[in-house]
Amino acid sequence: MTAIPSSEMWRSLPGPEDITRVELPNGIVVLTRSNFNSASVVLNGYLPCGSQYDPLDKLGLAGFTARALMRGTARYDFHTLHDMLESAGASLGFSANVHTITFGGRALAEDLPLLLNLLSSCVREPTFPTEQVERLRAQLLTSLAIRAQDPAEMAELTFDALLFPDHPYGRSEDGYPETIQKITREDLMAFHQEHFRPQGMVLVVVGAVTAEEVIAQVNTALGDWLAAPLTNEENFPAVKPPAQSVRQHVPLPDKVQTELIIGTLGPKRNHPDYLPASLGNNILGQFGMMGRIGEVVREKAGLAYYAMSSLNAWMVAGSWEVNAGVNPANLERAIALIQEEIRRFVSEPVSEEELSDSQSHFIGRLPLSLESNPGVAGAILNMERFNLGLDYLQRYPQQVLAVTREQILEVARRYLDPERLIVVSAGPPLES
Structure with missing residues (x-):
């Protein structure tokens, strides 16, 4: 018989008593929990604009956009941005899935303002420099060429397409060589302008900071980000089980x-x-x-x-x-x-x-x-x-x-x- 854990153990797990959740006036949801046993902080989160919005002839657009965010912004070019992170021993990265563009980073607690400043610059003002976009395209095409020869990857890709026909879950989030080739710098800029909004953005910070510090610093970095809410919410088609093997x-x-x-x-x-x-x-x-x-x-x-x-x-x-x-x-x-x-x-x-x-x-x-x-x-x-x-x-x-x-x-x-x-x-x- 399974031993029943004590109620003290349940209460010691993260919960409403020590997780602070605040929604900023511009729609960003901030969640934070303090942990002063470590000198560092971890930042995770997402924006609700994933590959579900990819045009069929340009699959991989959301993922391309996510990976291009750190290739240059209005305030920092590629090298400056990465030098700032490296000098602080910090990290920051972006990726995409069907529903969201996700981000994650870590730094010493004292460098959380730096991390939030760079996050803000990347999500609000990316410039998608042409040279960096083409370098990234070459990397994506190389990854897709490797995928095409990987039995596990190809089996999963085919399985998803058969299980979820005509559905975002059945399409490759990374796209295909022919769709990545079609994506232009203007497509990246348009995707960013149309889909990136503070509304629905979620940001989690855990580490050696108080909730008050986190909320104040997020407000400083992102509180003045204002945009009209999205009006073209994507409706997912119904999913049905296979009719036959x-x-x-x-x-x-x-x-x-x-x-x-x-x-x-x-x-x-x-x-x-x-x-x-x-x-x-x-x-x-x-x-x-x-x-x-x-x-x-x-x-x-x-x-x-x-x-x-x-x-x-x-x-x-x-x-x-x-x-x-x-x-x-x-x-x-x-x-x-x-x-x-x-x-x-x-x-x-x-x-x-x-x-x-x-x-x-x-x-x-x-x-x-x-x-x-x-x-x-x-x-x-x-x-x-x-x-x-x-x-x-x-x-x-x-x-x-x-x-x-x-x-x-x-x-x-x-x-x-x-x-x-x-x-x-x-x-x-x-x-x-």
């Missing part, structure tokens, strides 16, 4: 290993099904030596170099998938064995021991994930992003312990239909 292979000559993905839709992050599905996934293909999948496919049958399952949950939907790296000669046997294990998973409840072990694992790893400033900042950002509530971490152990074997079976049956799975492999061409 689909099988596709991506041939990659000269490869010696085949990457395999078998899966279907999963719950979105803030859905009640998420936690039972997450515990179930841990049993199916994560815990110990990669759960039941790893035990059967890798350890007993010896058909895979690795075999595991994953639950990927986003804002409007998610995926539940099994990943394996196999010898091409073992591909069909591995597929059959994984499908058989999924059938077993949806036909009977998990054991009491499996559930108890997974519950203990989930509860035990939580404090460990919150030992560092980046861990706390990431947790706070996710609580805000998915509207989980500032007391989410404190409620988490109770929620984990409340999940039953019957709930896991019910949720597994709701999502994992063995007769309607997407099966994608990438590697050496199949023998006819």
Whole structure:
């Protein structure tokens, strides 16, 4: 039986008592938690303007824009900006996903004003210098050329396209060579001008600063950023599970290993099904030596170099998938064995021991994930992003312990239909 954590332990986790949340007049949400056991600060956050806004003929535009933000601003050229960070031993970076352009950085607490000043300059006044844009384009094209020869990347790209047809989740956030080639400096400037707004921006600061200091410094750096709110909010199309099983292979000559993905839709992050599905996934293909999948496919049958399952949950939907790296000669046997294990998973409840072990694992790893400033900042950002509530971490152990074997079976049956799975492999061409 899983031991019930003490209420003192729950209260010691980050929560409403020590997380300050403030919305500035211009719409920026600031969340902060002090930790004076370290002399540093971590800054994480996002702007709500990701690849969902990419034109179909210019996929990768949001990601291109995000990576170009630090290539030069109205106040600092590329070299000055990076010299300022390096001189302070600080870091700052941007990336993009479907829903957001994200940023992250760290510095000594005394250099937080510098970090916020550079963040403000990058998001408000990037200049997208032509020479730097072309250098970045070359780097992106190189990355895409490498991706095209990576079996795992190509399998995932194909799996997403089949699972989410005609949907932003099914499109490459990084784009394709032909779409990156089409993106101009003017496109970057237009994307920035149209989509970058203070409204909806979220900024998290954790470290050796008080909440009052953080709010004052953010106000100084970003409080005067004013812009009309967006009027063209993107509506995501409905996501439907596969109507039937689909099988596709991506041939990659000269490869010696085949990457395999078998899966279907999963719950979105803030859905009640998420936690039972997450515990179930841990049993199916994560815990110990990669759960039941790893035990059967890798350890007993010896058909895979690795075999595991994953639950990927986003804002409007998610995926539940099994990943394996196999010898091409073992591909069909591995597929059959994984499908058989999924059938077993949806036909009977998990054991009491499996559930108890997974519950203990989930509860035990939580404090460990919150030992560092980046861990706390990431947790706070996710609580805000998915509207989980500032007391989410404190409620988490109770929620984990409340999940039953019957709930896991019910949720597994709701999502994992063995007769309607997407099966994608990438590697050496199949023998006819």
